[in-house]
Amino acid sequence: MPEHTSPGPDVYFQVQQFLFLEAALLDSWQLDKWLDLYTQDAEYQVPPTDLDENSTPENSLYYIADDRQRLNERVLRLGKKTAHSEFPRSRLRHLVSNIRILELTATEMAVEAAFVCYRSKDGVTDAFIGRYDYRLARTEQGLKIRSKRCHLDMDGLRPHGRISIIL
Amino acid sequence: MTECIPAIEDDQQGLRFRVPRRAFTEKGVFEAERKAIFDRCWLYLGHASELEEAGSFVTRTVADRDLIFNKDREGTVRAFLNVCPHRGATVCREKKGKKKSFQCMYHGWVFRDDGELINLAGAASYSKNFNECGQVNLREVPRLDQYAGFYFVCFDDSVEPLPDYLAGAKDYLDLISGHSPEGMELVGGTQEYAIRANWKLLVENSFDGYHAESTHATYLDYLMNTNGGLSETRLAGYAHDLGNGHAVLEYTAPWGRPVAQWIPMWGDEGKQEIESVYAELVARLGPERADQVAHKNRNMVIFPNLVINDIMAITIRTFYPVRPDYMMINAWALAAKGENDWRRKFRLFNFLEFLGPGGFATPDDVEALEKCQAGFRAGDLAPWNDISKGMAKEKPSFDDEHQMRVFWREWDRRLAGIREEVNNA
Ligand code: FES
Numbered sequence: 001m002p003e004h005t006s007p008g009p010d011v012y013f014q015v016q017q018f019l020f021l022e023a024a025l026l027d028s029w030q031l032d033k034w035l036d037l038y039t040q041d042a043e044y045q046v047p048p049t050d051l052d053e054n055s056t057p058e059n060s061l062y063y064i065a066d067d068r069q070r071l072n073e074r075v076l077r078l079g080k081k082t083a084h085s086e087f088p089r090s091r092l093r094h095l096v097s098n099i100r101i102l103e104l105t106a107t108e109m110a111v112e113a114a115f116v117c118y119r120s121k122d123g124v125t126d127a128f129i130g131r132y133d134y135r136l137a138r139t140e141q142g143l144k145i146r147s148k149r150c151h152l153d154m155d156g157l158r159p160h161g162r163i164s165i166i167l
Numbered sequence: 168m169t170e171c172i173p174a175i176e177d178d179q180q181g182l183r184f185r186v187p188r189r190a191f192t193e194k195g196v197f198e199a200e201r202k203a204i205f206d207r208c209w210l211y212l213g214h215a216s217e218l219e220e221a222g223s224f225v226t227r228t229v230a231d232r233d234l235i236f237n238k239d240r241e242g243t244v245r246a247f248l249n250v251c252p253h254r255g256a257t258v259c260r261e262k263k264g265k266k267k268s269f270q271c272m273y274h275g276w277v278f279r280d281d282g283e284l285i286n287l288a289g290a291a292s293y294s295k296n297f298n299e300c301g302q303v304n305l306r307e308v309p310r311l312d313q314y315a316g317f318y319f320v321c322f323d324d325s326v327e328p329l330p331d332y333l334a335g336a337k338d339y340l341d342l343i344s345g346h347s348p349e350g351m352e353l354v355g356g357t358q359e360y361a362i363r364a365n366w367k368l369l370v371e372n373s374f375d376g377y378h379a380e381s382t383h384a385t386y387l388d389y390l391m392n393t394n395g396g397l398s399e400t401r402l403a404g405y406a407h408d409l410g411n412g413h414a415v416l417e418y419t420a421p422w423g424r425p426v427a428q429w430i431p432m433w434g435d436e437g438k439q440e441i442e443s444v445y446a447e448l449v450a451r452l453g454p455e456r457a458d459q460v461a462h463k464n465r466n467m468v469i470f471p472n473l474v475i476n477d478i479m480a481i482t483i484r485t486f487y488p489v490r491p492d493y494m495m496i497n498a499w500a501l502a503a504k505g506e507n508d509w510r511r512k513f514r515l516f517n518f519l520e521f522l523g524p525g526g527f528a529t530p531d532d533v534e535a536l537e538k539c540q541a542g543f544r545a546g547d548l549a550p551w552n553d554i555s556k557g558m559a560k561e562k563p564s565f566d567d568e569h570q571m572r573v574f575w576r577e578w579d580r581r582l583a584g585i586r587e588e589v590n591n592a
């Protein structure tokens with residue numbers, strides 16, 4: 001079995017549809033289904049905007065650095081009325097584009113994409129802009145997300161003030 | 168005349184303390200605060216650990232003024248206005264780094280790291296004594312001083328010395344910088360965010376022991392879920408007036424502290440770690456102080472806008488109003504120098520679970536503050552905030568509002584002069 005294969009149009013189409021599905025589940029607040037897209041050892045991270053790319057959440061202060069357990073808790077929290085920032089829920093629209101498969105093995109792939117996520121609530125719309133770095137697991141049940149890292153392109157979290165949604 | 172500077176209502180007999188909502192909304196108050204508070208008080212600039220090596224610098228905005236905070240080649244820590252003496256351009260446009268000199272991009276003037284102009288393009292066209300008295304050197308801020316590694320600036324030359332200004336807060340700065348025998352350092356990564364609310368709402372919120380149960384219900388649920396129940400330790404403690412408008416809450420709480428309170432989630436490995444950290448504290452500081460350092464949480468506000476919260480992690484947070492209803496916030500994590508990877512990791516996890524704008528708590532604080540600001544729009548019909556909780560008590564509890572009254576009395580005192588001028592005009 002070759003270590004690396006080059007992605008054909010089928011694989012590309014599969015990845016694209018998968019990322020669009022993730023965006024749709026987030027936009028429609030189907031967070032339990034969204035969580036099912038992730039592996040049991042999954043990570044979800046949002047580094048701050050002033051760190052270099054090699055930082056890790058073990059040695060630098062991140063906005064978000066969830067392992068699977070904290071990710072479960074995040075979803076649980078967002079389902080409650082006492083998650084005040086998202087009750088009533090904001091309206092979301094994730095746009096995912098510029099998808100590139102950077103690495104491909106029989107079991108995994110590294111994928112990069114550009115995103116804009118709009119959050120609208122109380123008469124204000126905030127845009128989160130950045131790049132996703134994914135590691136996707138190729139499993140028998142199809143693709144799963146092993147890690148998703150969201151690099152924000154903004155100069156700080158201004159004027160947003162919070163990442164109360166999932167990017 | 169529509170703008171006047173409203174006063175607080177401090178009725179000690181009637182046990183009622185009220186703050187006018189216009190204090191959060193009026194342009195006139197915002198301008199008066201700049202003159203009477205931000206131009207007069209010592210303001211937090213940065214931490215000593217940010218300038219470890221000679222030649223290092225960071226640029227930062229403090230109360231609307233862009234500054235260069237640097238350590239020159241001789242090892243002297245300095246703070247300059249990041250403004251070209253020539254025609255006003257921003258001199259240093261990088262956030263941080265190492266530099267022996269700063270060159271303005273506009274006409275190329277070059278300043279040494281001690282501020283002196285060392286290269287003047289087209290010098291022949293200027294008089295020989297053009298910079299004789301340093302008129303065109305980088306302008307140093309009027310006052311710069313530090314206490315326990317915390318650097319402060321003041322834009323008023325006549326301000327009292329920093330130690331006098333800090334008053335009772337000094338002991339707490341000593342305590343917090345004594346978490347480790349090697350001192351403290353900032354961890355990489357700045358949380359830079361904004362809130363669409365008046366800056367004083369964040370002052371109140373940063374040491375509000377009253378809101379945890381309702382605002383942060385989901386965070387307490389999270390602690391419960393991940394630890395198989397909250398630890399025995401209950402939320403309990405007191406508020407202390409530290410003088411000059413500074414105040415602190417000191418209390419026990421059910422969450423884990425890397426220095427040094429163990430929780431079940433940290434397992435046996437964590438238990439040994441925490442025990443050894445505690446043993447070091449006892450040996451160095453004695454049992455009483457060690458207990459205070461390890462088992463008490465502190466939410467402190469140093470007037471007007473420095474928050475140091477030594478809770479499940481330590482945050483340094485400072486913020487400035489841009490408009491009456493909008494503020495910019497910078498927050499950093501302060502950590503024990505030399506702590507091992509395990510402690511550093513759990514410290515940072517503790518931080519981002521609760522403190523960060525992506526955590527399980529701060530977004531709900533932001534929501535609360537923005538909703539207060541929205542409510543203040545009806546200030547003409549509903550003009551007062553009530554801050555009376557615990558007024559009758561000799562020893563106000565951590566979940567009373569004593570600490571906020573300390574802040575507001577100082578705020579009121581500092582605006583008194585301008586209030587009289589404006590209101591009599
Ligand atoms: S404005 Fe800086 S050199 Fe002219």
Ligand SMILES: [Fe+2]
Nearest residue numbers: 372382528532
């Ligand atoms: Fe809070």
